[in-house]
Amino acid sequence: MRKQVDIKQIVCVYLPLVFILLFLLFPFYWTFITSVKPEEELYGMVVTYWPESITFGSYSKLFTTTVNFLAAIKNSFIVAALTTLVSLTASTLAAYAFSRYRFTGRKILMCTFLCNNMFPTVLLLIPLYSIMRKLGLLYTHTSLVLSYTTFTIPFSVWLLLGFLNDLPMSLEEAALVDGCNRGVAFVRIILPILGPCLVATGVYIFMTSWNEYTFAVMFTNTETRTIPVALKSLIGQLGVQWDLLTAGGIITIIPVCVMFFFAQKRLVEGLTAGAVKG
Amino acid sequence: MKKQLFGKRTMAVITAALMAAGGMTGCSSGNKETTAEVTETTSAAAAAVTVASESKEEQTTADEIKPCEIKFRYWADNTDYSQLMQDIIKKFNAENGKGITVIGEESPWDGGAYSENLFNSKMGGGDVDCAAWKLTSTPLFVNNGLLADLTPMIDAWDKKSEIDDNIYNIMVEAGDMQRIYVMPWNIQVLYVYYRPSIFKKAGIQVPKTYEEFLEAIEKCTMDTNGDGKTDVYGFAMRGAKGGQEPWGSFIYGRGGSFEDLTTPEAVQGMQDFIDIYQKGYVPPTATSDGFSEIIANFQSGLAAMTIHHTGSSKDMEKLFGDDVSAFPFPKGKGQWTSMGDTETVIFESCENKKAAFEWVSYLAAGEGQKMWCEGTGNVPVSKSVQESDFFQNDRFMKASINGQKFAGIVPILDTTTEWISDLWPNTVSQALTGSITAKQCMQTLQDGLYK
Numbered sequence: 244m245r246k247q248v249d250i251k252q253i254v255c256v257y258l259p260l261v262f263i264l265l266f267l268l269f270p271f272y273w274t275f276i277t278s279v280k281p282e283e284e285l286y287g288m289v290v291t292y293w294p295e296s297i298t299f300g301s302y303s304k305l306f307t308t309t310v311n312f313l314a315a316i317k318n319s320f321i322v323a324a325l326t327t328l329v330s331l332t333a334s335t336l337a338a339y340a341f342s343r344y345r346f347t348g349r350k351i352l353m354c355t356f357l358c359n360n361m362f363p364t365v366l367l368l369i370p371l372y373s374i375m376r377k378l379g380l381l382y383t384h385t386s387l388v389l390s391y392t393t394f395t396i397p398f399s400v401w402l403l404l405g406f407l408n409d410l411p412m413s414l415e416e417a418a419l420v421d422g423c424n425r426g427v428a429f430v431r432i433i434l435p436i437l438g439p440c441l442v443a444t445g446v447y448i449f450m451t452s453w454n455e456y457t458f459a460v461m462f463t464n465t466e467t468r469t470i471p472v473a474l475k476s477l478i479g480q481l482g483v484q485w486d487l488l489t490a491g492g493i494i495t496i497i498p499v500c501v502m503f504f505f506a507q508k509r510l511v512e513g514l515t516a517g518a519v520k521g
Numbered sequence: 522m523k524k525q526l527f528g529k530r531t532m533a534v535i536t537a538a539l540m541a542a543g544g545m546t547g548c549s550s551g552n553k554e555t556t557a558e559v560t561e562t563t564s565a566a567a568a569a570v571t572v573a574s575e576s577k578e579e580q581t582t583a584d585e586i587k588p589c590e591i592k593f594r595y596w597a598d599n600t601d602y603s604q605l606m607q608d609i610i611k612k613f614n615a616e617n618g619k620g621i622t623v624i625g626e627e628s629p630w631d632g633g634a635y636s637e638n639l640f641n642s643k644m645g646g647g648d649v650d651c652a653a654w655k656l657t658s659t660p661l662f663v664n665n666g667l668l669a670d671l672t673p674m675i676d677a678w679d680k681k682s683e684i685d686d687n688i689y690n691i692m693v694e695a696g697d698m699q700r701i702y703v704m705p706w707n708i709q710v711l712y713v714y715y716r717p718s719i720f721k722k723a724g725i726q727v728p729k730t731y732e733e734f735l736e737a738i739e740k741c742t743m744d745t746n747g748d749g750k751t752d753v754y755g756f757a758m759r760g761a762k763g764g765q766e767p768w769g770s771f772i773y774g775r776g777g778s779f780e781d782l783t784t785p786e787a788v789q790g791m792q793d794f795i796d797i798y799q800k801g802y803v804p805p806t807a808t809s810d811g812f813s814e815i816i817a818n819f820q821s822g823l824a825a826m827t828i829h830h831t832g833s834s835k836d837m838e839k840l841f842g843d844d845v846s847a848f849p850f851p852k853g854k855g856q857w858t859s860m861g862d863t864e865t866v867i868f869e870s871c872e873n874k875k876a877a878f879e880w881v882s883y884l885a886a887g888e889g890q891k892m893w894c895e896g897t898g899n900v901p902v903s904k905s906v907q908e909s910d911f912f913q914n915d916r917f918m919k920a921s922i923n924g925q926k927f928a929g930i931v932p933i934l935d936t937t938t939e940w941i942s943d944l945w946p947n948t949v950s951q952a953l954t955g956s957i958t959a960k961q962c963m964q965t966l967q968d969g970l971y972k
Contacts, residue, residue, distance in 0.1 A: 461645075
């Protein structure tokens with residue numbers, strides 16, 4: 244009986260799971276082995292599923308040639324971290340105001356935030372470029388941070404709003420009865436509960452800015468370019484430097500993986516928090 | 522209820538206003554100078570002459586070159602080329618003796634979006650002074666008044682004669698048919714790769730005329746093991762996207778041209794193309810063969826000849842050693858081969874055009890030309906660089922250089938991109954498989970290109 248159950252479990256659960264995992268992980272595996280293949284094997288006529296010899300030459304080349312990947316990583320970190328900070332602060336306060344106060348123009352403002360997301364970001368490209376140039380911010384991290392907030396804040400406001408609307412007012416009312424003012428109640432009561440949702444929103448903002456290319460290619464130069472632009476520069480007109488590109492890809496996903504590793508639990512809590520009505 | 526309805530109406534009006542404002546902002550985002558230039562350029566066709574004379578006057582009366590910074594945007598196909606460009610810039614900055622400092626700004630090629638990004642940044646008032654270029658982008662930039670007219674500077678340039686007149690003509694054709702907005706830099710000229718061992722087996726020499734070329738294709742098609750099946754095809758034909766380049770040589774070989782694809786000569790060229798397919802002188806997969814397939818067919822020994830440029834020569838030489846060589850597409854009633862291009866431009870907004878011209882001319886005929894072409898394997902446009910041993914001792918380079926006199930491009934029109942991507946492969950495929958005649962095919966291609 245137990246044996247029968249085991250076989251059923253293997254066929255119905257584990258096999259499909261293994262198949263799905265293979266499907267999901269194979270691109271990462273292929274990216275990795277491409278990055279460690281020697282050039283002759285990589286561009287040879289015979290396809291090998293495991294490299295005959297392993298070399299980390301492409302990884303060292305990434306940091307020693309004109310790609311200057313270390314600077315790109317540093318720039319991406321600065322931009323993504325600052326965007327997360329600015330967007331999260333602004334959107335948390337905005338979402339709290341939309342959720343807790345009833346004021347004139349509230350709905351219009353909320354809808355404006357929603358409509359903002361409906362515009363293709365490329366439409367903002369030239370106006371923003373012009374604004375940044377006139378402000379003297381072109382080719383600085385600030386220009387990218389400000390541009391990214393134009394689409395991360397509206398989305399984050401709506402994401403946080405869903406969660407805040409589900410929080411009972413009685414929590415703050417209790418705090419007010421206990422002598423807190425609105426501000427203290429927000430900091431001491433609402434913010435800690437909002438934690439998982441802030442993590443989820445923060446991860447979304449961070450990843451959006453980490454991977455963004457369209458604005459990055461326009462608003463940066465050799466000194467300030469971010470990872471997506473550095474990686475794109477490896478795709479030439481007549482060929483692709485697959486070894487460097489895949490090595491760069493592997494390095495790029497490491498910080499994101501580490502972040503997910505630490506934020507995983509809170510991330511899932513945050514994403515599902517606003518979805519269940521109690 | 523009424524209040525709700527009012528709210529919705531207000532929202533609808535505000536949304537519409539926002540969209541309109543967004544659209545208007547997008548359309549009017551150029552800087553004042555640019556907008557003025559656009560108005561100036563588009564206001565009247567007659568003004569073109571005035572603009573030319575004004576621009577000429579401005580450039581000829583400009584002060585001598587003063588120390589300045591020139592921002593040059595370029596793309597590099599790989600990290601070696603990127604390093605090479607930085608070395609060239611460094612050398613120029615150290616040796617120009619006029620205090621010109623070129624600042625290189627590398628931008629990804631991004632599948633051709635390089636030009637779009639450049640356009641966006643110039644429309645937004647970007648401070649790039651000059652840039653690496655593709656001819657296909659010229660009309661867009663010229664129509665928006667973004668490019669400087671280089672004609673007076675080239676006319677006054679002591680190395681003008683270093684570059685073949687045909688190349689200048691192509692630059693003029695890509696612009697407004699009157700002025701040169703684009704400075705030649707390097708080219709890739711298509712030529713015929715062939716296998717001398719197969720030619721020997723077929724008992725033929727390198728074809729001297731178009732007719733001999735067709736004959737060579739036929740004779741090189743062989744059944745080498747006597748099983749009744751073709752083992753070697755005479756020619757690796759490109760029937761998929763990009764095939765218009767070698768195809769154009771057949772059309773011109775019979776005396777046709779891109780100006781009118783429906784002439785009896787052009788139709789005859791198309792008929793030749795159909796014949797070599799239908800008679801089995803090219804692999805049966807030719808209708809869908811693209812660049813990778815024709816190169817693979819040639820490299821595997823399945824085809825005796827194919828058409829491409831120096832971009833594949835290193836691999837060919839590595840694989841076949843001496844058993845691969847090249848010749849320019851032979852002359853028939855006419856002669857044409859396709860030319861890939863990379864140029865430079867100077868933007869109208871550049872404040873130091875003369876200094877920028879020093880830099881782009883350094884790339885066109887100076888040390889920059891030599892360094893770049895030797896490093897990248899591209900064909901130089903400078904005659905003196907072409908004559909150096911490095912290029913003369915390379916049989917593939919030689920075939921390219923010999924072909925540059927009759928090299929050309931498909932006319933750059935609004936329809937060209939669609940014509941190349943969709944119309945040409947689909948229509949020619951129908952003609953090759955016999956669904957339509959050569960005449961019908963050429964009529965469709967003519968209508969599609971010049972609609």
